[in-house]
Amino acid sequence: xxxxxxxxxxxxxxxxxxxxxxxxxxxxxxxxxxxxxxxxxxxxxxxxxxxxxxxxxxxxxxxxxxxxxxxxxxxxxxxxxxxxxxxxxxxxxxxxxxxxxxxxxxxxxxxxxxxxxxxxxxxxxxxxxxxxxxxxxxxxxxxxxxxxxxxxxxxxxxxxxxxxxxxxxxxxxxxxxxxxxxxxxxxxxxxxxxxxxxxxxxxxxxxxxxxxxxxxxxxxxxxxxxxxxxxxxxxxxxxxxxxxxxxxxxxxxxxxxxxxxxxxxxxxxxxxxxxxxxxxxxxxxxxxxxxxxxxxxxxxxxxxxxxxxxxxxxxxxxxxxxxxxxxxxxxxxxxxxxxxxxxxxxxxxxxxxxxxxxxxxxxxxxxxxxxxxxxxxxxxxxxxxxxxxxxxxxxxxxxxxxxxxxxxxxxxxxxxxxxxxxxxxxxxxxxxxxxxxxxxxxxxxxxxxxxxxxxxxxxxxxxxxxxxxxxxxxxxxxxxxxxxxxxxxxxxxxxxxxxxxxxxxxxxxxxxxxxxxxxxxxxxx
Amino acid sequence: xxxxxxxxxxxxxxxxxxxxxxxxxxxxxxxxxxxxxxxxxxxxxxxxxxxxxxxxxxxxxxxxxxxxxxxxxxxxxxxxxxxxxxxxxxxxxxxxxxxxxxxxxxxxxxxxxxxxxxxxxxxxxxxxxxxxxxxxxxxxxxxxxxxxxxxxxxxxxxxxxxxxxxxxxxxxxxxxxxxxxxxxxxxxxxxxxxxxxxxxxxxxxxxxxxxxxxxxxxxxxxxx
Numbered sequence: 001x002x003x004x005x006x007x008x009x010x011x012x013x014x015x016x017x018x019x020x021x022x023x024x025x026x027x028x029x030x031x032x033x034x035x036x037x038x039x040x041x042x043x044x045x046x047x048x049x050x051x052x053x054x055x056x057x058x059x060x061x062x063x064x065x066x067x068x069x070x071x072x073x074x075x076x077x078x079x080x081x082x083x084x085x086x087x088x089x090x091x092x093x094x095x096x097x098x099x100x101x102x103x104x105x106x107x108x109x110x111x112x113x114x115x116x117x118x119x120x121x122x123x124x125x126x127x128x129x130x131x132x133x134x135x136x137x138x139x140x141x142x143x144x145x146x147x148x149x150x151x152x153x154x155x156x157x158x159x160x161x162x163x164x165x166x167x168x169x170x171x172x173x174x175x176x177x178x179x180x181x182x183x184x185x186x187x188x189x190x191x192x193x194x195x196x197x198x199x200x201x202x203x204x205x206x207x208x209x210x211x212x213x214x215x216x217x218x219x220x221x222x223x224x225x226x227x228x229x230x231x232x233x234x235x236x237x238x239x240x241x242x243x244x245x246x247x248x249x250x251x252x253x254x255x256x257x258x259x260x261x262x263x264x265x266x267x268x269x270x271x272x273x274x275x276x277x278x279x280x281x282x283x284x285x286x287x288x289x290x291x292x293x294x295x296x297x298x299x300x301x302x303x304x305x306x307x308x309x310x311x312x313x314x315x316x317x318x319x320x321x322x323x324x325x326x327x328x329x330x331x332x333x334x335x336x337x338x339x340x341x342x343x344x345x346x347x348x349x350x351x352x353x354x355x356x357x358x359x360x361x362x363x364x365x366x367x368x369x370x371x372x373x374x375x376x377x378x379x380x381x382x383x384x385x386x387x388x389x390x391x392x393x394x395x396x397x398x399x400x401x402x403x404x405x406x407x408x409x410x411x412x413x414x415x416x417x418x419x420x421x422x423x424x425x426x427x428x429x430x431x432x433x434x435x436x437x438x439x440x441x442x443x444x445x446x447x448x449x450x451x452x453x454x455x456x457x458x459x460x461x462x463x464x465x466x467x468x469x470x471x472x473x474x475x476x477x478x479x480x481x482x483x484x485x486x487x488x489x490x491x492x493x494x495x496x497x498x499x500x501x502x503x504x505x506x507x508x509x510x511x512x513x514x515x516x517x518x519x520x521x522x523x524x525x
Numbered sequence: 526x527x528x529x530x531x532x533x534x535x536x537x538x539x540x541x542x543x544x545x546x547x548x549x550x551x552x553x554x555x556x557x558x559x560x561x562x563x564x565x566x567x568x569x570x571x572x573x574x575x576x577x578x579x580x581x582x583x584x585x586x587x588x589x590x591x592x593x594x595x596x597x598x599x600x601x602x603x604x605x606x607x608x609x610x611x612x613x614x615x616x617x618x619x620x621x622x623x624x625x626x627x628x629x630x631x632x633x634x635x636x637x638x639x640x641x642x643x644x645x646x647x648x649x650x651x652x653x654x655x656x657x658x659x660x661x662x663x664x665x666x667x668x669x670x671x672x673x674x675x676x677x678x679x680x681x682x683x684x685x686x687x688x689x690x691x692x693x694x695x696x697x698x699x700x701x702x703x704x705x706x707x708x709x710x711x712x713x714x715x716x717x718x719x720x721x722x723x724x725x726x727x728x729x730x731x732x733x734x735x736x737x738x739x740x741x742x743x744x745x746x747x748x749x
Contacts, residue, residue: 165613165615167611167612167613167615168615168617168618170572170575170577170602170609170611170615171609171611171615171617171676172617172628172632173577173601173602173603174575174602174603174605174607174608174609175603175628175629175632175633175680176603176628176632177601177603177632180632184628185617185628188619189617189618189619274538274578276577
């Protein structure tokens with residue numbers, strides 16, 4: 001009884017924090033002056049501008065997912081399977097952009113290209129001017145977001161490669177060289193995962209707001225945010241968010257069906273067996289230089305430029321004065337969100353693995369959907385749900401931000417812990433049950449300790465995502481509850497470039513410390 | 526001349542000594558069974574012969590040619606002309622039975638018409654000619670085992686390594702398939718190295734038996 005109660009409560013938290021806002025947002029978009037009406041949607045379909053926005057959103061998402069997939073998969077193969085030197089360090093460097101708020105990468109690249117930027121030391125003025133002219137708009141947005149989302153296909157490729165049964169590759173290696181083995185055996189086996197990574201990039205890009213907003217590229221999410229924050233046209237903002245939510249939902253359903261048909265289960269590695277590694281031979285130094293140059297160009301140079309333009313102690317003193325409180329709040333909210341999500345993720349993972357309640361699949365799909373829909377959609381939904389006289393204690397406090405975190409990042413904690421639970425034999429729990437341990441005792445004394453590392457990794461991963469969150473926080477933050485990414489974003493309009501760079505560096509350092517710990521945990525595993 | 530020759534082979538895995546100073550010669554056309562308990566180094570020995578890993582000490586020769594030496598794989602697996610039947614069979618799950626066999630021949634650059642003919646003949650030999658379009662997941666355990674065998678033999682290798690391929694099957698099926706393996710070996714004439722911990726399988730299959738324990742060879746002899 002207590003088991004069902006707790007598992008249902010965990011599922012309910014997900015539905016209240018995520019599903020309820022989306023539904024209530026949809027409901028409110030159908031109301032005009034208190035009456036039922038489709039006018040908000042009719043306006044969208046009849047306005048030429050809205051179609052242009054949709055085209056821009058889809059173009060941006062398509063180009064970014066294409067580029068990040070075509071770069072991320074080869075990088076994943078090189079860093080996950082080949083004998084390239086310093087692969088851990090290179091992977092960490094390439095992952096930095098996804099760990100920081102995306103607009104910081106946009107600011108960094110802008111800094112590089114600016115008149116005072118670091119690139120002026122290496123490039124002639126006319127080249128810089130030309131690059132700078134093309135930066136604002138589609139080109140810059142595609143470049144920055146491809147850099148930001150490149151780690152998704154790259155990391156997924158690395159993880160998926162670890163799940164391929166080694167003997168499938170060994171059997172192929174007996175008759176074929178590595179390129180043919182990768183083309184005919186390895187890549188087809190991990191294709192469902194790669195498709196998921198491309199779709200994830202596509203939907204995340206579709207909802208990305210801060211980068212197109214900074215680079216002045218008009219897309220649906222920017223328009224939706226403008227309608228909401230500047231004009232406060234709730235109905236229009238909601239209606240404009242719905243196409244993005246519907247596209248995200250349709251793509252995830254299609255992906256789920258495709259994956260189910262094409263899923264090739266792998267056996268875990270028998271202890272003592274080593275996976276085959278691709279020996280790069282003579283091309284090893286060249287490929288190392290190529291990957292290093294890429295990491296240097298798309299990550300290190302922009303961040304160095306940020307550092308270069310904030311090279312003054314007084315900037316950091318001012319940054320701490322202006323945003324010290326926001327930084328502390330960010331850490332506290334992220335700590336709270338990550339701790340709650342570690343518990344919720346553990347319970348959800350248990351529910352999904354053991355199919356403990358009838359809606360276990362819904363829990364799984366919903367959490368993925370809530371991660372994929374634009375943060376602005378979720379943010380507007382949260383306000384539509386909680387902005388009423390009876391729930392002001394949620395709406396006007398940090399609770400609304402934490403609820404946003406719970407909904408958006410639930411999938412990260414549940415999937416990380418689920419992968420660990422799959423490795424624990426059911427007989428561990430059964431043995432404790434036969435010994436007379438109740439469900440709660442089995443969870444606390446058997447499963448939780450066995451999943452300790454996965455829970456810690458999930459906590460840190462969610463902590464990082466909460467810390468960098470901009471989309472939800474920017475929409476829902478109540479007065480006095482600003483987080484650091486929100487404070488930087490709002491200061492960008494009128495703050496001095498030096499201060500903005502200093503604040504961005506503060507954010508980068510705040511994220512890199514926990515990220516390094518997470519990385520250390522991951523590689524030790 | 527010996528088909529396979531192992532000279533003073535030592536191998537460590539994760540800092541643990543798995544094989545210690547192994548010397549072994551396998552005659553051409555022999556059916557050698559490596560017998561020993563789990564963890565005694567039988568599979569590691571097969572992986573060394575296949576070229577998936579390099580020895581830490583010693584040398585390996587196949588058909589008189591040095592293929593591995595200390596810390597180095599001299600001849601990569603795809604150039605050794607070896608067939609391998611894995612313990613978990615390792616059938617490529619996204620390919621049909623036909624495609625599983627075709628991949629091997631395609632990788633060797635065999636023309637399409639010849640490939641088709643060879644696969645047809647091989648599937649007839651293992652009694653699977655009607656199942657060529659099936660996916661591995663649509664086959665029974667015994668059928669999957671025969672596909673794995675066909676895939677290992679389709680390129681007509683001179684040496685076939687088998688790592689407990691029958692261990693997951695029931696007793697009747699094991700006996701039946703062991704007979705089939707012997708028949709195929711006699712027909713085609715390949716040298717076979719078969720790993721098992723089952724004495725009954727050893728009795729059925731071996732012309733030469735090597736007993737292993739704790740990474741060393743405890744006994745080596747012709748079957749009477």
